[in-house]
Amino acid sequence: MIDIIKTVAELEEHLSRPSAADIACMRRLEGDILILGASGKMGPSLARLCRRAADAAERTRRVISVSRHVVPEHGDQAISCDLLDRDSVAGLPDCPNVLYLAGRKFGSSGSPELTWAMNTIVPAIVAERFRKSRIVVFSTGNVYPPRDITGSGSSETDPTDPVGEYAQSCLGRERVFQYYSGRYGTSCLLFRLNYAVDLRYGVLVDIAVKVRAGEPVDLTVPAFNAIWQRDANSYALRSLEHCATPPLALNITGPETVTVRDAAEFFAARFKRPCHYRGVPGLKALLSDASASHRLLGPPEHSTEALMELVAAWVEAGGETLNKPTHFEVADGRF
Numbered sequence: 226m227i228d229i230i231k232t233v234a235e236l237e238e239h240l241s242r243p244s245a246a247d248i249a250c251m252r253r254l255e256g257d258i259l260i261l262g263a264s265g266k267m268g269p270s271l272a273r274l275c276r277r278a279a280d281a282a283e284r285t286r287r288v289i290s291v292s293r294h295v296v297p298e299h300g301d302q303a304i305s306c307d308l309l310d311r312d313s314v315a316g317l318p319d320c321p322n323v324l325y326l327a328g329r330k331f332g333s334s335g336s337p338e339l340t341w342a343m344n345t346i347v348p349a350i351v352a353e354r355f356r357k358s359r360i361v362v363f364s365t366g367n368v369y370p371p372r373d374i375t376g377s378g379s380s381e382t383d384p385t386d387p388v389g390e391y392a393q394s395c396l397g398r399e400r401v402f403q404y405y406s407g408r409y410g411t412s413c414l415l416f417r418l419n420y421a422v423d424l425r426y427g428v429l430v431d432i433a434v435k436v437r438a439g440e441p442v443d444l445t446v447p448a449f450n451a452i453w454q455r456d457a458n459s460y461a462l463r464s465l466e467h468c469a470t471p472p473l474a475l476n477i478t479g480p481e482t483v484t485v486r487d488a489a490e491f492f493a494a495r496f497k498r499p500c501h502y503r504g505v506p507g508l509k510a511l512l513s514d515a516s517a518s519h520r521l522l523g524p525p526e527h528s529t530e531a532l533m534e535l536v537a538a539w540v541e542a543g544g545e546t547l548n549k550p551t552h553f554e555v556a557d558g559r560f
């Protein structure tokens with residue numbers, strides 16, 4: 226069980242706290258770490274976790290953050306670069322370890338061509354440029370079709386069948402990296418993440434905020450999996466050691482399937498508020514079976530129940546939340 230987190234400073238310390246396994250990984254890993262797409266929701270805490278793990282391992286290495294809008298304080302060096310610009314990418318430093326987070330986010334509206342460019346052309350530019358590196362490619366459980374909520378979630382051996390253009394472009398991202406991995410022998414890992422939970426954003430925060438505001442919670446997509454962002458960061462770092470040719474795919478999320486109704490009722494009880502719902506309760510949801518990653522990298526440190534406690538305390542205390550909805554209620558992969 227984690228102690229209740231009260232301030233942004235405490236939260237950022239938690240999200241970037243390296244585990245013993247992270248530090249041991251840093252002792253083994255050679256070379257600098259380049260984080261592409263480092264200024265979004267996950268990149269800053271991932272950069273800090275890498276920095277702290279490297280320091281604790283007493284290994285000299287640089288953690289370099291790349292995005293269009295630089296966030297200098299999170300790694301050692303921040304480089305502003307538009308990854309759609311091949312010449313700018315050519316000027317990035319060589320790095321044996323690449324964490325690829327760049328993408329156009331789920332829920333972005335309009336310009337589907339930009340989503341496809343970000344999710345397929347940028348991977349081609351990056352895979353060409355960093356063909357000698359090992360690359361952990363952030364992907365999503367959206368590459369699978371929705372599953373019946375009474376069964377187990379999709380596993381890595383199940384066929385992909387993304388619904389809607391956003392999800393299809395994410396599969397495109399995987400396919401491009403797979404293609405270049407075959408062409409150049411580049412070691413990659415496809416990091417299929419479902420719902421990282423910070424306390425400022427994430428599916429649990431979306432539900433908690435609605436319940437607290439007395440707004441209806443949508444039941445169209447009735448269930449989800451989620452993972453504490455610190456656990457996701459830890460898995461991302463340690464996935465560098467499991468990059469392979471052809472790329473290994475790993476589902477990254479918590480072991481529990483949480484129903485939206487159960488989460489809403491948990492927060493309603495905590496806030497002493499009634500629950501309101503909308504939408505026809507669906508029978509299918511994007512659910513992933515992450516047992517392979519738990520066997521390979523160990524289980525997440527924090528259960529979804531512990532995360533719900535943290536989120537409830539944070540939202541109840543009026544903690545800062547970002548206006549970055551997860552769109553957990555969107556069932557058809559539109560954007």
Ligand SMILES: NC(=O)c1ccc[n+]([C@@H]2O[C@H](COP(=O)([O-])OP(=O)(O)OC[C@H]3O[C@@H](n4cnc5c(N)ncnc54)[C@H](OP(=O)(O)O)[C@@H]3O)[C@@H](O)[C@H]2O)c1
Pocket residue numbers: 261262263264265266267268291292293294295306307308309325326327328329330331343363364365366418419420421422
């Ligand atoms: N967070 C989750 O729960 C979750 C779940 C499933 C999958 N994922 C995937 O995991 C990855 C990281 O997640 P996230 O939540 O941190 O994503 P995010 O908040 O959308 O961040 C995306 C990053 O990409 C950068 N970027 C966008 N266009 C760029 C360009 N042309 N050149 C350079 N950088 C560019 C953005 O920075 P600038 O705008 O400053 O350039 C930002 O740093 C994403 O690929 C996402 O699809 C996340």
